[in-house]
Amino acid sequence: MRIVEVVRAGKKPFKRAYVGIFLWFTGRAIQAAATVDEQVRQEFASLPDDFTFSLGVLPDGPWMLIGKEKGRVKYLGGNPDGKHLHVRLAMKNIETAFLILSFQESTALATARNRLITEGEVPQALAMIRVMDIVEVYLLPKIIARLAVKRYPSWTFGRKVFGRIGIYTRALLGI
Secondary structure, three states: OOOOOOOOOOHHHHHHHHHHHHHHHHHHHHHHHHHOOHHHHHHHHHOOOOOOEEEEEEEOOOEEEEEEEEEEEEEEEOOOOOOOOOOEEEEEOOOHHHOOOOOOHHHHHHHHHOOEEEEEEEEHHHHHHHHHHHHHHHHHHHHHHHOOOOOOOOOHHHHHHHHHHHHHHHHOOOO
């Protein structure tokens, strides 16, 4: 006989779909930014050649995997099972992921509120956060990007425009 009934949380299909699409596109955009932006290339150059990184939602996803193989950065899909990860950044639940990825809460604030879990070397995790900040500046309009990143960079007009065109084109085409 059960004294307490076990209640499972709802699936939240809209939030799960939003987070999944966001991670898929961001993964492809990171791969594109590694070829378009010099600063992103330098961040990846400081990482080991077989480096893998994942960002996702506990307990069961969605996930984004990024790998560096033979000097090239690649989006490796959304299944971290069986892969050796150097750095894993996990958001504790889908609610937290939606708050962060819909820019209602910054990464710094989410970290302060203990909503993120980092596994791996701290310098490598920080390098990946810097890469994601750069990619968010390229992908998002300035008014939204200011909410997403700690400090909005002062880039030249050409870097912003041509970088955006290159990253969006490559991310959409999967180049």
